Amino acid sequence: MLGTVLLLLALAEPAFPNPASAWRAEALKRLLEVFGMEDPPPPPAHFKQPPQYMVDLFNTVANADGVTKNPDILEGNTVRSFLDKTHGEKMRFLFVLSSVAKNEKILTAELHLFRLWPRVTDGPKRHHFCQVSVYQVLERSDQDAPGGKKLLAARLVSLQGSGWEVFAITEAVRDWTEDESSNQGLLVTVQGLGGSPLDPPPLQFASSQDHHESKKPMLVLFTDDGRRGASLPVAGFPADSPPQAALPAELPAPRQARLRSTRSLERLQPCQRHPLSVDFEEIGWSGWIISPRGYNAYHCKGSCPFPLGENMRPTNHATVQSIINALKLSEGVSSPCCVPDKLYSINLLYFDDDENVVLKQYDEMVAGSCGCR
Template identity: 45%
Template sequence: MAGLELALALAGLLSLPAASGLPLRPGPRDEVLAAALQRLREVFDIEELPPNVLPRKKPPQFMVDLFNKVADANGITRSPGLLESDVVRSFEDRVHLDQYHFYFDISAMEKGERMLKAEFRVFKLKRTHVPRRSDMKHFCKVEVYELLESGSKPQKKHLVASRLLSLYTEGWEVFNVTQTVSKWVGNSSSNHGFLITATHVFNNRIEHNLVKFAKSQGTLQESRNALLVLFTNSNKQRPPSFIPSATKQEMKPAKNDASHVPREAQVIESRNAGMSRRPRAAEIPSVKSQVTACHRRELYVDFHAIGWSGWIIYPSGYNAFYCRGSCLFPLGESLNATNHATVQSIVHTLKLSQDISTPCCVPDELKSLNLLYFDDKENVVLKNYKDMVATRCGCH
């Protein structure tokens, strides 16, 4: 419910008018806006806003395909259980010269994040030259080693995985490196990367030119760049409920200092600049709305409006929906009322107690939201956020 409550609060703030043509001056309204945006970052588990990297950086196709598999175009989860982890992090290879050495900086992992599985994904290129020697086999043994130290030759290494591969096919090869990466997570200084070797099957002779793997030197091979993919669960506690006032000192913008207003607030103010002031909508509902039965209404959260479109890849926004309407007796089946709500509505209608109000119209079914985005180190992350979209309303 916390994510939905915030979306409602933020939507109200975004609808507040701005002074036409006037510079941004922090005040009580800005304190509320700053607090709301800070709460939004907490809901989306973002301590610092990543840089605006779109559209100059292309996300790995594997991550885009994974997003499309687990979510629809709006980021709503297609089916629970398709993705066993809450977070999928991808790290691109940082070694551009050595054809067989791969290094991944995994320092972007957050504290308390529990790793479930790690995959080393590398694209094997097809061998085009066919040797004349009749004893040359069509298969080779590819071995993945963890480098135990850096800078030494010969390098100390530990075998992680191996398999037989055809010399004349190409495609992605995926190696399970969970145990090795778990060690790196616990001790970052032990991360010296991976080394891949290819060996002839018939005489165990190592030949480094036997098989080649895609690297990121050229734009044509950018989509084939090696990846380290981590599947993790976030164990962070749900942040406290949003209170629409800047009660914390660190949330308050400095007086007459626009630089202390969050970047999202400046984007919102800039977007609203030039709009004429208009009276706020009356908070007291009309008679017609009072008798409207509980139902679901649209509530679109636009990431462009809050200045997040530069680093969120998909989706551009989502419909959180919200519930509104009355829960008067008799409660029909369409209102999805609980037994408790039915009894409460009867007691209220018969005025058996002066203190009993009608049941509330609230979401009684929620779905999760998936975001594909760049983190502050330009790694691509797929994260699942629970209870973000109201799919059904009911009287409770």
């Protein structure tokens, strides 16, 4: 009978919240804020290979840990890739840009088309090139009417071999991001050198349905979200989160003594950089982050004793503060702190909410060196 009553009470009363679980949830929420997200994107429903262009771009911009090789390589801080949504139409392409945030500044937009091997035609070839034109569709129902389309790019393309062709379509993408309803897609035409129609056209591009995923038409968008160099406001964790200072007091006396000894030793060590591993699989983000699997953020630890040597990279202010502290010239003045004095950016390659592949650069994520401040 008592067991039944206890069971009913357990069912009636809400479970007492787990402080450790709440702490972890709040910590992960703050980490998402650092990466400019409210919620983590869901992993793709099925295995999906990222476009090789995006993988190659990541490897060009970053090392294996995601740390930026050269901050001037990337235009802006975000590169988005979108696959064609027309379901196999041969020379018309549509890209859904709903995942582009309103605050993102459009810098450059490129249409990437894979040129197939030319068709075998009877008789000698008269030309080695044809003219390829890319149009922004303005009136889908009547593209050939005056004002039905607008020319974005045109150039001569070789009829020999195969490979990627890239066309600048920035003007159209800016229109689409300002007014989503204006996105009627793109039209590509192939003509002779004098603008004459070619039937059948000797040049074709891979479509989204009929060819391998590595050759699918793609829109690549370079943007800047305005977060470059910006820092999040400092805010504390919830008041009901477990206080770390109380934990050592619960340890056995010998363990407390060892902790105090370790801390004393740390205070005696000079300011220097130490490893700090961030493992995305351990956090639970490996399903949507493609690269890197994790990175070394490093952290700064150690003392800044008087006198501060050049190896501690002190500022003039830190040098003066260390003198005031050593001579006890003013109450409440502590010794300088060991903090990062050089920070590097990292790059993430990941799937967004719409399963598009995004390369994004985040500033001030890795401690490059430490100094006394």
